[in-house]
Amino acid sequence: MDRLGDAERNLKESEAEFSAAAEDFVARPQFVSLLAFAAGNLAATTRIATDVFDLALRNLRLAGRQDVVSLAKQLGRTEDKLERVLQEIEGLRAEAGRAAAARAESPTVERLEPRARKSRPQRSPDPDRQASTE
Amino acid sequence: MSRLAQLGRAPRAALEFTNILLTTSDAEIGCTPRDLVWSHRKTSLYRYRSANRRHPIPILLVFALINRPEIFDLRPGQSLVEDLLAAGFDVYLLDWGELDEEDGEMGLAEFVCDELHWAVRETLYSSGQEELTLVGWCIGGTLVTMYLGLEDEDGHVSPVRNAMLLTTPIEAGGTLYLKWVGGKEFDVDFIADNFTVVPGGGIDLANKLMKPVKNLSTTYRQLWEKVLAGEADRVGYQSMAKWVAANPPFPSKAFREWVTWIYKENRLAPGKVELRGRRVDLRRIDQNLLVVTAGSDHITPREGTEPVLDLVSSEDVTHLARPGGHIGLVAGSKAKRELWPSLVSWLEERSAA
Numbered sequence: 001m002d003r004l005g006d007a008e009r010n011l012k013e014s015e016a017e018f019s020a021a022a023e024d025f026v027a028r029p030q031f032v033s034l035l036a037f038a039a040g041n042l043a044a045t046t047r048i049a050t051d052v053f054d055l056a057l058r059n060l061r062l063a064g065r066q067d068v069v070s071l072a073k074q075l076g077r078t079e080d081k082l083e084r085v086l087q088e089i090e091g092l093r094a095e096a097g098r099a100a101a102a103r104a105e106s107p108t109v110e111r112l113e114p115r116a117r118k119s120r121p122q123r124s125p126d127p128d129r130q131a132s133t134e
Numbered sequence: 135m136s137r138l139a140q141l142g143r144a145p146r147a148a149l150e151f152t153n154i155l156l157t158t159s160d161a162e163i164g165c166t167p168r169d170l171v172w173s174h175r176k177t178s179l180y181r182y183r184s185a186n187r188r189h190p191i192p193i194l195l196v197f198a199l200i201n202r203p204e205i206f207d208l209r210p211g212q213s214l215v216e217d218l219l220a221a222g223f224d225v226y227l228l229d230w231g232e233l234d235e236e237d238g239e240m241g242l243a244e245f246v247c248d249e250l251h252w253a254v255r256e257t258l259y260s261s262g263q264e265e266l267t268l269v270g271w272c273i274g275g276t277l278v279t280m281y282l283g284l285e286d287e288d289g290h291v292s293p294v295r296n297a298m299l300l301t302t303p304i305e306a307g308g309t310l311y312l313k314w315v316g317g318k319e320f321d322v323d324f325i326a327d328n329f330t331v332v333p334g335g336g337i338d339l340a341n342k343l344m345k346p347v348k349n350l351s352t353t354y355r356q357l358w359e360k361v362l363a364g365e366a367d368r369v370g371y372q373s374m375a376k377w378v379a380a381n382p383p384f385p386s387k388a389f390r391e392w393v394t395w396i397y398k399e400n401r402l403a404p405g406k407v408e409l410r411g412r413r414v415d416l417r418r419i420d421q422n423l424l425v426v427t428a429g430s431d432h433i434t435p436r437e438g439t440e441p442v443l444d445l446v447s448s449e450d451v452t453h454l455a456r457p458g459g460h461i462g463l464v465a466g467s468k469a470k471r472e473l474w475p476s477l478v479s480w481l482e483e484r485s486a487a
Contacts, residue, residue: 004137015355019347026343027310035340036319042336043328065235069330072236076175083174083252090259 140362147362154357154368158379161372164204166215168227172256176231177249179256181224182207182215188222191295191485192261194253195227198273199245199388200337202380203229205271205465209373212467214474221478223485224261228253228274232382238330241387242395243409246280254281258293267296267481268421271464272434273392275302276402279442282419283405285412296422296484298477299442301434301460304416306397308437310344316397326390334381344432370467403441416445422484423448426473427455428463452480 025031050065057064135143172179195215197203206227207215218225228250233240257266270278282297306312314320325332342349360366384392395401407414423446427439436455443453454476456463463473 002137015347015352019345019352022346023344026346027313029313032313032317033319035314035343036317036321039336040321040324043325047328069235072234073239076236079175087252087255 135363143362143364147358150366151358151361154361154366154371155354158372158375161209161369161376163209163373163376164202164207165210166207166213166219171226171260172253174249174252176233176237177253178229178231179253179260180227180229181260182219182227184219184222184224186220186222187224189224189482189485190261190263190487191265191267192224192226192257192263193218193267193269193481194257195225196250196253196268196270196274196278197228197230198271199230199233200273200334200381200384202377202382203227203274204380205377205461208377208465209369212370212373212465212470214465214469214477217470217474217478218481221482223481226253226257226260226266230382233331233385234383235330237385239387240385242277242280242391245388246277246284247409247412250277250281254293265293265295267298267485268294269298269300270302271300272302272460275299276304276396278302279304279416279419280402280407280409280414282421283414283416284409284418285415286418287412292421294421296424296481297419298424298426298481299439300426300464301428301431301439302425302442303396303434303438304442304445305400305403305438307441308435309433311433312397314340315393320393322390322393322398326386329386329389331383331385332389334383337384338378338381341433374465403445416442417447419446420448422450424452424454424477424480426464426477427453428459429455429457431458431460431463433460450484 054064054066058066166182168180168182170178171181195203195206197205207213210216215225215227230245230249254266254268258264268278268282270276278297279299279302282292282294303309306316315322357366357371395407399406401407402414403416405413405415405417423442425439425443427436428434429436431439440453443451454473456473458464458466458468458473463469
């Protein structure tokens with residue numbers, strides 16, 4: 001008789017039964033209340049502990065976690081502004097690119113109007129030369 | 135193996151078992167080469183370049199806030215990112231980063247309207263394309279859903295052509311979380327007021343307590359049996375165990391909104407979520423949509439993931455209802471041959487220029 005094999009099978013069966021019972025237990029209202037209380041207590045004690053520790057550090061004129069977090073938040077706000085500036089620049093660059101592309105594709109090329117020449121003092125006409133006029 | 139042989143092997147197996155557990159943190163996950171293309175605060179956007187790109191539409195992967203996104207790229211040979219690259223897609227990954235106390239005031243609006251929106255923009259800019267595919271998994275899928283359902287700003291046309299939602303909670307129905315945090319006993323405001331960030335370890339413990347014996351005992355018992363039999367997959371176990379153990383903190387504002395909107399008030403499905411004054415209406419979603427639901431998912435059961443199918447306006451909707459767990463279906467050992475080919479095939483049909 002394989003007693004070790006039997007023991008293994010019994011162990012697995014027990015584990016399966018215990019597993020089902022545990023899953024049933026964690027779904028019960030009593031456990032739900034327990035979990036809610038435990039979570040709330042943990043949040044409260046963590047807050048108290050960290051606040052006391054930070055207060056102690058502050059009284060010693062040492063930088064605590066709150067100070068580091070405060071600096072990190074300022075850094076975050078600066079990064080937010082930088083991101084928005086970069087987005088504006090990208091947007092303007094894209095607009096400029098579209099405008100340039102539209103100009104290049106335009107079928108009608110505008111002729112530059114010749115600039116009016118400044119009037120020159122009248123000279124006696126030279127019969128040997130033919131003046132060219134525009 | 136005979137009992138005597140097992141007995142003889144036991145001391146060595148004990149050492150090997152202990153070694154596997156103690157060296158889990160050394161496992162390498164998320165190994166596929168990538169470039170950082172954009173970052174803002176703790177958020178990073180990475181690009182994985184395909185050596186054989188055949189599809190112009192890039193893919194942006196978005197995971198949950200409460201675990202690391204390396205699940206998309208778990209290890210060489212078991213990586214959805216690798217499969218997508220091999221299929222000819224350029225892949226982008228949005229990494230929310232290791233959030234901490236200074237990020238406590240980031241709510242879901244910041245993640246959807248800022249980080250995700252800007253990541254979409256940067257993906258298009260980096261890839262040179264005008265459209266992309268958004269893939270959201272778990273809470274990442276919910277954030278993607280909110281993004282797609284947001285009221286338009288200035289009549290902008292959405293650049294998202296395809297959306298893929300993997301085990302994505304839209305409602306809280308059928309999950310144990312509804313009992314735990316949906317009732318009056320769980321004072322989410324008190325928790326959020328006193329924790330600037332909810333500890334990741336606490337959320338991980340809560341997840342494990344949903345199936346306490348399986349998660350806290352059976353997993354180790356099964357590993358021991360495999361080690362004793364000389365069949366342990368060290369790399370497979372360690373990569374998944376390392377990922378499971380990596381739980382970033384959950385910013386308290388986002389935590390408060392998540393618990394209240396999804397579990398206490400069920401706001402998302404009826405269209406009662408507002409982000410910065412813009413309503414989220416799932417009927418605005420008209421992208422090609424693939425919804426993957428898992429039959430043994432106790433974290434986001436089908437009761438909570440299927441409703442999206444009836445709420446969207448998309449004409450092209452595909453539902454893959456497969457057996458499996460919340461993570462195992464998409465990243466487990468069978469996913470590579472049972473699910474990923476379907477995902478790739480669906481994407482290939484909808485990613486032409």
